[in-house]
Amino acid sequence: xxxxxxxxxxxxxxxxxxxxxxxxxxxxxxxxxxxxxxxxxxxxxxxxxxxxxxxxxxxxxxxxxxxxxxxxxxxxxxxxxxxxxxxx
Numbered sequence: 001x002x003x004x005x006x007x008x009x010x011x012x013x014x015x016x017x018x019x020x021x022x023x024x025x026x027x028x029x030x031x032x033x034x035x036x037x038x039x040x041x042x043x044x045x046x047x048x049x050x051x052x053x054x055x056x057x058x059x060x061x062x063x064x065x066x067x068x069x070x071x072x073x074x075x076x077x078x079x080x081x082x083x084x085x086x087x088x
Contacts, residue, residue: 005039
């Protein structure tokens with residue numbers, strides 16, 4: 001299963017950044033970045049927003065995955081053409 005930690009790691013690597021470089025930009029420890037990527041704990045919301053900006057991806061994609069735009073928070077009526085449309 002693709003978790004938030006795995007998505008954080010993939011986004012960081014796609015940007016060509018090390019954990020230390022991300023930590024430096026956030027003024028946090030490398031250990032914190034590592035813990036998020038291992039799924040030990042999620043980053044706080046304000047930090048997650050900064051990570052999304054650093055990686056150039058929407059926050060909802062980091063949190064929910066690449067098909068987050070297909071799923072509405074309320075209800076189950078994703079776009080009809082989305083192959084990952086939730087079924088009721």
